[in-house]
Amino acid sequence: MPLGKLETEMLNAINAQREKAGLAGTVPSELLSQVAKMRSQDMAGRNYFSHTTPEGTTVINLLQAQGIQSTAMGEILGRTNGPDEQSVSLVVRGFMNSPAHRDNVLSDRYTYIGVGSAVGPGNMKYYAIVFKGG
Numbered sequence: 001m002p003l004g005k006l007e008t009e010m011l012n013a014i015n016a017q018r019e020k021a022g023l024a025g026t027v028p029s030e031l032l033s034q035v036a037k038m039r040s041q042d043m044a045g046r047n048y049f050s051h052t053t054p055e056g057t058t059v060i061n062l063l064q065a066q067g068i069q070s071t072a073m074g075e076i077l078g079r080t081n082g083p084d085e086q087s088v089s090l091v092v093r094g095f096m097n098s099p100a101h102r103d104n105v106l107s108d109r110y111t112y113i114g115v116g117s118a119v120g121p122g123n124m125k126y127y128a129i130v131f132k133g134g
Helices: 006-020 032-045 059-065 084-097 097-107
Strands: 073-080 111-117 125-132
Touching: 006 084, 006 097, 006 111, 006 125, 032 059, 032 073, 032 111, 032 125, 059 073, 059 125, 073 084, 073 097, 084 097, 084 125
Parallel strands: none
Antiparallel strands: 073 125, 111 125
């Protein structure tokens, strides 16, 4: 399943931040992107924004259910109802201004990335970025 326009833009923006910090870019993973898309679509469809679903499921649960194991796995989430053409830059700016999100974007523990996006009510764009170590 190929990445959509906004997902590709998000992947490129995250890798640009990593490269600016002297780190290697992350490698896109189709399986991680499937999980990220599932996460963003679930949040948009059920109008919530959290690392935990209303039922208590986390991205780690979803990754493990897909047989993905690693000592380094993480997720960052962003959302904005800004214009489509500005949504990625708005969300990435938010990531880089948040110490916890910035640490994930710039972690040298992560090698692979999956990106998912979905649009919910009020043109709210949800982004889920899933990371995994090598």
